[in-house]
Amino acid sequence: MTRLLRHDAGIALSRRSFFVSTLAASVVFGFGRAVAGEGGSQPAAPAQLAPRLTGFEPTIWFRIDQGGLIWINIAKAEMGQHIGTALARILADELEADWDAVRLVSVDTDPKWGPMVTGASTSVWQTYPVFSRAGAAGRIALIEAGAALLGVSSSACVARKGRVEAGSRSIGYGEIVQRGDLARRFSADELTALAIKTPDKWTLIGRSVDALDIPGKTRGEAIYGIDAEVDGMVYARPKLPPTRYGSTVLSIDDTAARSVKGYLRSIALEDPSGTVPGWVMVIAKTYPAAIRATELVQVTWRSGETAAVSDxxxxxxxxxxxxxxxxxxxxxxxxxxxxxxxxxxxxxxxxxxxxxxVLHFQLEPVNALAFQKDGVFEIHTGNQAQSFILAVLAKALQVPPEKIVMRTYLIGGGFGRRLNGDYCVPAALTAKALQGPVKMVLTREDDSLLDSxxxxxxxxxxxxxxxxxxxxxxxxxxxxxxxxxxxxxxxxxxxxxxxxxxxxxxxxxxxxxxxxxxxxxxxxxxxxxxxxxxxxxxxxxxxxxxxxxxxxxxxxxxxxxxxxxxxxxxxxxxxxxxxxxxxxxxxxxxxxxxxxxxxxxxxxxxxxxxxxxxxxxxxxxxxxxxxxxxxxxxxxxxxxxxxxxxxxxxxxxxxxxxxxxxxxxxxxxxxxxxxxxxxxxxxxxxxxxxxxxxxxxxxxxxxxxxxxxxxxxxxxxxxxxxxxxxxxxxxxxxxxxxxxxxxxxxxxxxxxxxxxxxxxxxxxxxxxxxxxxxx
Missing domain, CATH: 3.30.365.10 (Aldehyde oxidase/xanthine dehydrogenase, molybdopterin binding domain)
Known part of the structure; x- marks a missing residue:
């Protein structure tokens, strides 16, 4: 059974400047009638993937479908902090959306999102001016199109809770998308000049509303990186070298491991990026078999220079x-x-x-599923900084960054650990070596030894x-x-x-x-x-x-x-x-x-x-x-x-x-x-x-x-x-x-x-x- 979130592959983003500025993310604000773009995964509720229907997509950051649902693209990692709810609220407030109609879409890597980094407490601070103006521009376009359908001037209309109202008459956003002329476009200068609400006009910001990611978690529908599966995949556990850097594999003896049912083989990784030097990956048909076999595989290393370092x-x-x-x-x-x-x-x-x-000890140990499909390496994992690790993956795999896509999943605790995506590299290298899908999950001990x-x-x-x-x-x-x-x-x-x-x-x-x-x-x-x-x-x-x-x-x-x-x-x-x-x-x-x-x-x-x-x-x-x-x-x-x-x-x-x-x-x-x-x-x-x-x-x-x-x-x-x-x-x-x-x-x-x-x-x-x- 395949349990991946199905969607089309995006395009990888090469690593950019360190933590982002608001300008870096405020790209592509063309407004007009649009066919819905490529969806992304929605780990919190995979049954609610954005449908591919004709809709109003005035900006890369959100789309309204013909049923009136508002799909907001979240390029930040969700790791228990409800960041999607916070960011969606900014846009929905300016859009005058009905909160019950809002849906979150956790997107995969693509250059159009700008740098993808969730850290340093920057998400709300960085996104607020971008999402505010995106919502304001969408509201203006909807009011103009709604006014035309109602046969009144736009000055006679207001937007409120997902509808455009003119006196006692009103029309919903979904109907406007179906029937209206949504051709309005905004230049970058016009967007910058848009007035956004003063705090006294906020209807969602600062108010208590339901967090949109909680229902999927409480119902057991949420998909984390550790849950990702694909047909035909094998499991891998690393045999870690005695030092983080500088160790070299001299020999591998897997004689004892061959007695483990499901054990396949052990391989020493060759890593051009230098991220995981001296790693040996133990491969098996099941994860329990990989765990047991790893304990039995005997590896001889030449240790790196820090083998005796103490506190x-x-x-x-x-x-x-x-x-x-x-x-x-x-x-x-x-x-x-x-x-x-x-x-x-x-x-x-x-x-x-x-x-x-200090160690991170996040509840979900680091993990990654990797495979190559149609010439593109797919990395399925929860990660806080896709923009940091994509270039490293490209170097490790010896492919251009555009030949790698990272699929987005919920994270069972990040705390900065997953700003370092080093754990994606061994999974990807093993998948390349085996020419098939490989899922690597670290044990708690492995996770601690590898911890950043x-x-x-x-x-x-x-x-x-x-x-x-x-x-x-x-x-x-x-x-x-x-x-x-x-x-x-x-x-x-x-x-x-x-x-x-x-x-x-x-x-x-x-x-x-x-x-x-x-x-x-x-x-x-x-x-x-x-x-x-x-x-x-x-x-x-x-x-x-x-x-x-x-x-x-x-x-x-x-x-x-x-x-x-x-x-x-x-x-x-x-x-x-x-x-x-x-x-x-x-x-x-x-x-x-x-x-x-x-x-x-x-x-x-x-x-x-x-x-x-x-x-x-x-x-x-x-x-x-x-x-x-x-x-x-x-x-x-x-x-x-x-x-x-x-x-x-x-x-x-x-x-x-x-x-x-x-x-x-x-x-x-x-x-x-x-x-x-x-x-x-x-x-x-x-x-x-x-x-x-x-x-x-x-x-x-x-x-x-x-x-x-x-x-x-x-x-x-x-x-x-x-x-x-x-x-x-x-x-x-x-x-x-x-x-x-x-x-x-x-x-x-x-x-x-x-x-x-x-x-x-x-x-x-x-x-x-x-x-x-x-x-």
Whole structure:
């Protein structure tokens, strides 16, 4: 039985610029009568594929059929965040659509969609201006055609809930499509000039409506990548080499594996792209047979140079890089000579913060089904960044990118892991070698070993004050493995010293505080880069830069004897480069100050707490300075003096993400981000031993459990400013708020994530030893 979503092949998109701009996606807005274009898959409800009927297709982004159904093309990955519902709501609001008539179409790769990337909390922010104007233009064309059918002027008509009305008379969109003259066309300039609704006119945006992808999931109709099947396919499981890079297969002995019923053969992959060097694929008729046979196949490798790398090696190398003041790219975020100003400071604060590597552990392990059909390689999988991996696939398969198409499926958890499509390469290479369809599914252990982990990091911060306790100079150096360097090196930027750097390894360090002259250094841990494939994980750099920055701000406040809230507010003046700008960062630092005040008030900042309990604060602007989502957190914790166990009693979170498009989705995103931040603060992390991550399953890798979830109180600032991203920013304020609360409760400053009970006990023992030796 074939369980693929059937539709015609699209054309592959070559990899383009790193994360997209709104202009890149705002292509092909020709308006006029059109025959319905090629449909795409709709993983949420495969029975509702867009029918091929004559209809109104004024733009590549949507089509209205003769029955009045509105098929909206979603070029973003659905991985549980209800992105289709949010984006469709933008277009449907301007179109004055009946929400019950809206359907989602998850499209396959095709150049007409522009870059296909779902990450960095950019989807709503990027798509809002495109879909708003697409909907507005469609509404205008429908009103004009509807008015002609009603025999009135278009000025006498309004559109409302899928109908064009003129007084007591009305006509539905479906009938207009059947009978009307929909010849109106809009130039690019006319589209840009179209006025879109003001927030007071919204009918769907910001309102509670049903998420369109949920019914298919709850009924078991949803199709994920792991569900894809095609007649005649075989299964493959990889036998992974001892190192991520540099290993070479010397010999394969499958004698024992031949006893497994259904085992077929084992092959060493030849990968021109260098994505999966040293891989051996074990092939069988069934997946259970592939699993069993892989355990029995014996492979001899010549290991790569990182076979002995440990966590300590990575940290030591990072410290050495920071000590070299010439290392890395320099980002001057506040003009002046930092070293000279710091040398003149009367009070200096310095600290080093570290984080462990973090695995993704998404529910659906990575998988891919690949085969060649009519000269085109089809890759069936869930993926967040088709535009990143298509060029890699082309190099691996030695075919032009237009000879590859990626079919779209629902994703059972992405979190940045599926921004790296490396798992598509071995499936495709095996399909090419066998000249038949191959489905590869990784086990949980395989998935962990192959994971594009969030890099372990080392950061050193320095802040100098003058005699009046005013900051005069700040220096922040961060060392990490760089995802952009590993996967899309054309996305590297150039620092002020001419050295290239990964913007997603340092964002968040370019904060909105006034600290005098300021310098930031982004330094690549080249040893980490060789040892594993650094990846994006929910919040990416702000997940570690804000951990260091906000704990360090707390340290600095206490060092000069100021209240941590008052210290932050005094720095968020909104002057100079921190003033903010339209359209995305209106209000600048003042909006960060606002969420801080609001969350502090809600948490009762300054109130007395029992012994062993503490309240901590942290704030952030979220993902990127040019698309800020302002967040603040107050955390109340209790620390057990005997065991070192930290119990988080309550988290208060305040978020200003501009206009909220999808309230239910926004809250779900915020809750998920907060809980992930808590998980990485206290529970979640791995280290390296012998060139690999130590933890490969959930017996030793211990993310947050339900029993550890505290009371959450999440609030959103009501706003009509431009809508920003929500998938990641709240993650970044949780760990520093908890770290600062632990200090308030115990006087112990913990500077490594995750903070486990043994870390608290070790810090207490060191503090006691230091006190005993102090005269």
């Amino acid at each position: 300590q090696d990575l940290r030591d190398h990072a410290h050495a890089l920071i000590a070299d003041r010439s290392a890395g790219a320099t980002l001057d975020t506040g003009g002046g000579d930092v070293e000279a100003a710091y040398a003149k400071a009367t009070t200096r604060v310095e600290a080093t913060y570290t984080t462990a590597g 982990i969030r890099s372990p990091t080392v950061q050193t911060l320095r802040l100098g004050f003058d005699a009046g306790r005013t900051p005069v100079a700040m220096d922040h150096a961060a060392v990490a493995g760089w995802p952009v360097l590993a996967m899309v090196p054309q996305g590297l930027l150039k620092g002020t010293n001419g050295v290239l750097y990964d913007p997603y390894s340092i964002s968040g360090a370019d904060h909105w505080y006034d600290v005098g002259v300021q310098r930031v250094r982004a330094i690549n841990n080249d040893l980490a880069q060789k040892s594993f494939r650094p990846g994006w994980l929910r919040a990416v750099a702000p997940g570690w830069t804000n951990w260091a920055l906000e704990c360090f701000m707390d340290e600095a406040a206490h060092r000069i004897g100021q209240d941590p809230l008052a210290f932050r507010l005094a720095r968020l003046t909104g002057r100079g480069i921190n003033a903010g700008s339209a359209p995305n960062a209106v209000g600048g630092a003042h909006r960060q100050a606002n969420v801080l005040r609001r969350v502090a008030e809600r948490a009762g900042w300054g109130r007395a707490l029992p012994t062993g309990s503490g309240l901590g604060l942290a704030s952030s602007f979220g993902q990127e300075r040019d698309m800020p989502t302002w967040c603040a957190c107050a955390a109340e914790v209790a620390v057990d003096q005997a065991t070192g166990v930290v119990t988080v009693r309550k988290l208060w979170v305040e978020i200003d993400a501009g206009a909220i498009i999808n309230p239910d989705g926004a809250r779900a995103q915020a809750e998920g981000a907060v809980l992930w931040g808590l998980s990485m603060a206290l529970y979640e992390g791995t280290d390296f031993a012998n060139g690999r991550v130590r933890d490969t399953n959930l017996d030793s890798y211990t993310p947050l459990r339900i029993s550890d979830v505290p009371t959450l109180e999440i609030a959103f600032v009501e706003s009509t400013e431009a809508p920003m991203g929500l998938g990641e920013p709240p993650t970044t304020v949780i760990a520093p708020a908890i770290g600062n609360a632990i200090f308030a409760a115990t006087g112990l400053r913990l500077r490594h994530l995750p903070i486990r009970p043994v870390d608290v006990l070790d810090a207490r023992a060191k503090a006691s030893a230091a006190a005993a030796t102090t005269p």
